[in-house]
Amino acid sequence: MNTSTPLTTIAAVAAASALLLSGCASSEGDEAAQHSQHEKQSEAASGEDHGESHEHASDGGQPPKGIEKASDPTYAVGDEVTLTADHMPGMKGAKATISGAFETTTYSVSYTPTDDGDPVKDHKWVVHEELKNPGKAPLKDGAKVTLNADHMPGMKGAKATIDGSTDETVYMVDVDTGDMAITNHKWVTEDEVQPVK
Structure with missing residues (x-):
């Protein structure tokens, strides 16, 4: 009985292993390239064009419970x-009609939608009353929150980070x-509105 392994068999196994390993390395490299490309697409989608990739509802609905109307x-x-x-x-530059004016803390937020959409950076705006159990206003930049706002698909229930805040009067x-045509669009702040000329 011959117990030695022929050299041709060893060479074949070695060649197959090398091919398999090179295939894995190539696959991992491709995945990294795809991930990098996805990040670039996400960044583009969450910049100027995030309104296109995450459409606002045509009717923003009623203001959230607990928000105070602006007195003057x-x-x-x-x-x-x-x-x-x-x-x-x-x-920008569109004519609009004020449908509500409120006093609250208003935040810009970054979040990943719950519907597997691309991450959204610096979304303007959500108000304090649209956050789940937010505690006392104002929240600090970098605070982690859960959104109750439902302005766009995948927003409600999303985990978010506070990017900035303002206490200006905020308008629907x-x-x-x-x-x-959008009714009750939420939100624009005082410095994003000017008189019709």
Whole structure:
């Protein structure tokens, strides 16, 4: 009985192993490249164009429970204004009508949608009353929160990070961006609104 392994068998096993290992290395390299490409796409989607990738509802609905109406806002309900905000395509420079004015802390947030959508960076805006068990306002930059806001698909229930905050008067507006008519759009702040000229 021959107990030695032929050299051709050893060479074949070694060659197969080398091919398998090189295949794994190639696959891992491809995955890293794909992940890098996905991150670039996510960053692009969460920049200027995040309004396109995460459409706002055509009716923003009622203000959240517990939010206080502004006692003496610069712009009253029914006032016509021009928006300087650029939250979505067609918004900057659009004419709008104030549909609500409120006193609260308003936050910009970064979050990953619950519907597996691309991460959204610096979303403007959510108000303190749209956070789950937020504690006392204002929250510090970097605070971790859960969103109760439902402005866009995948937003409600998402984990978010506070990027910044303001205590300016915040407004709901009815606006026609050219692509879409939105009732009770949430939110624009005092410095994102100016009188119609």
